[in-house]
Amino acid sequence: MIEGNWIKNIPPAGTQRMLKHLQDSWIVWQSMDMEVTEVVQLDEVSAVLIARVFRSSKDILFELEHAMMHGLEMTENISMVIPGPLMNMASNQAVLVSKITELACSISGGGSQVNQNWDLLNASRAQLLQNKFIMLQGTQGNDTSVPKATNVCLVQKMKRAMDMYDELDQEALRVAFGDSDRLVNLVTMAPPTVDAFDDIAQSLSSTCQNETLADEEWRALHEEMGKLAILSQAIPAEFVLVRQGQSFNEKKLDSLLVELETAIRRVMFGSSRPPLAAPPKQSYFDYMLQTLEPATKALASSSRGTAVQPVLDAGNALKHSSRTLQEQFLNEVQDATWPGQRVDLALQQIALAYEVFKDGLLAVLDMAEHDVTAMNRFENQHNQLAGLAIPARTDLQEQWDRVDVEWRNLRSSLTSPEITRTESALFRLVDQLEAAVPLYNQKDIQEDEKFPWAICIYALIGSCILCCCCAFVLLPCVRSKNGAKKDDAKHDEQPAAEVVEDI
Numbered sequence: 362m363i364e365g366n367w368i369k370n371i372p373p374a375g376t377q378r379m380l381k382h383l384q385d386s387w388i389v390w391q392s393m394d395m396e397v398t399e400v401v402q403l404d405e406v407s408a409v410l411i412a413r414v415f416r417s418s419k420d421i422l423f424e425l426e427h428a429m430m431h432g433l434e435m436t437e438n439i440s441m442v443i444p445g446p447l448m449n450m451a452s453n454q455a456v457l458v459s460k461i462t463e464l465a466c467s468i469s470g471g472g473s474q475v476n477q478n479w480d481l482l483n484a485s486r487a488q489l490l491q492n493k494f495i496m497l498q499g500t501q502g503n504d505t506s507v508p509k510a511t512n513v514c515l516v517q518k519m520k521r522a523m524d525m526y527d528e529l530d531q532e533a534l535r536v537a538f539g540d541s542d543r544l545v546n547l548v549t550m551a552p553p554t555v556d557a558f559d560d561i562a563q564s565l566s567s568t569c570q571n572e573t574l575a576d577e578e579w580r581a582l583h584e585e586m587g588k589l590a591i592l593s594q595a596i597p598a599e600f601v602l603v604r605q606g607q608s609f610n611e612k613k614l615d616s617l618l619v620e621l622e623t624a625i626r627r628v629m630f631g632s633s634r635p636p637l638a639a640p641p642k643q644s645y646f647d648y649m650l651q652t653l654e655p656a657t658k659a660l661a662s663s664s665r666g667t668a669v670q671p672v673l674d675a676g677n678a679l680k681h682s683s684r685t686l687q688e689q690f691l692n693e694v695q696d697a698t699w700p701g702q703r704v705d706l707a708l709q710q711i712a713l714a715y716e717v718f719k720d721g722l723l724a725v726l727d728m729a730e731h732d733v734t735a736m737n738r739f740e741n742q743h744n745q746l747a748g749l750a751i752p753a754r755t756d757l758q759e760q761w762d763r764v765d766v767e768w769r770n771l772r773s774s775l776t777s778p779e780i781t782r783t784e785s786a787l788f789r790l791v792d793q794l795e796a797a798v799p800l801y802n803q804k805d806i807q808e809d810e811k812f813p814w815a816i817c818i819y820a821l822i823g824s825c826i827l828c829c830c831c832a833f834v835l836l837p838c839v840r841s842k843n844g845a846k847k848d849d850a851k852h853d854e855q856p857a858a859e860v861v862e863d864i
Contacts, residue, residue: 393417587708721775
């Protein structure tokens with residue numbers, strides 16, 4: 362960094378100010394190197410020596426950070442494909458991982474700065490998460506220094522790095538809380554996690570090929586898109602209840618909007634808990650950026666207003682875009698034994714239940730004519746699910762019967778002016794539908810073909826009976842034939858006896 366490296370295409374320090382920061386860090390490092398060597402060779406290490414090493418590491422970090430910030434100031438005035446703040450933020454992620462590891466080890470060792478180190482540890486953890494969302498979603502408001510991520514490669518690499526960081530974060534907290542047995546695991550996990558974030562910083566403009574996901578990951582994406590479709594109808598229904606004075610629980614609407622924001626974030630960028638893969642293809646990510654995310658934002662923003670129709674339109678737009686991706690994710694599953702059609706219908710029915718309730722609510726409040734399209738679709742899919750259950754799965758038939766009872770209760774209460782009663786019927790139906798989804802998701806166990814003992818026994822008995830019948834028919838014939846032969850023999854012997862007698 363001071364002299365440059367021609368092989369690695371690294372130029373020397375560009376300004377006197379940057380050169381001074383790098384030289385100062387090098388001077389501190391030379392003294393720290395000797396101290397670290399001494400610490401490693403000693404059997405017992407004093408707290409004073411540890412404090413000196415710790416202080417030296419902070420001084421080196423201070424000088425390098427100032428050198429990096431000066432380099433960032435130089436790049437901001439240059440037209441580049443990758444903005445300088447984004448480069449700085451990506452590089453800072455790896456620094457934060459090292460800092461979190463260092464602070465957790467320092468807290469575990471005790472000392473007089475435990476409280477201060479705890480504050481620094483929590484601040485570093487929060488800063489890393491904040492940087493992650495800024496790198497993916499861009500800066501908000503008038504700040505346009507970091508644009509929104511449009512390259513699926515960045516999203517995929519960030520997902521892999523964050524998966525590793527989540528495990529390291531848990532180990533760091535265990536070490537900081539005094540579990541010294543985890544110290545080796547923490548120190549072992551830090552280098553590959555740092556490398557993962559360094560890889561992001563070095564390939565911000567790179568392209569990548571489509572990823573290959575396992576069937577379990579495609580099924581998780583399919584289910585997550587089903588949740589978005591459910592929210593697309595649940596939020597408008599709750600909005601109508603709140604704005605028309607039929608519900609005084611505005612916190613429920615706020616919680617649904619938070620759930621909507623969390624769901625779209627998981628779909629677009631992946632998640633560690635619950636496990637959800639990042640978009641495996643650029644085409645999927647482009648559709649999310651151009652269609653799915655705008656529909657989500659339109660629903661969220663219109664739900665904070667007072668007009669009903671924009672909320673209804675935004676909900677329908679989100680439902681159609683969610684359904685489009687849900688069908689594509691369903692087709693990506695290669696396991697032919699997985700009952701995908703059954704699961705897909707069950708998830709659709711939950712969204713349809715909210716849509717049926719919403720349409721009935723609008724009709725009762727004289728805000729629109731009663732649209733029975735969703736009701737007819739629910740009825741058809743409900744009957745389809747009855748035909749997709751094999752006789753051996755009695756649990757499916759029993760759950761279908763429970764859903765059928767609650768569906769009839771909801772359908773009969775749609776025209777009732779008692780909206781509370783209709784809403785209760787909806788919740789009971791949704792509970793049964795949600796309980797049905799895991800059952801429909803289970804593969805049907807095909808019984809092994811048994812040896813046809815019954816057929817063999819009946820065939821054997823039939824053969825015996827046939828043989829007996831043949832024997833009963835042939836036996837008299839044989840006896841009569843044998844009797845005739847004996848009579849002929851006696852007739853042939855009679856003349857010979859007479860001859861003998863004459864002689």
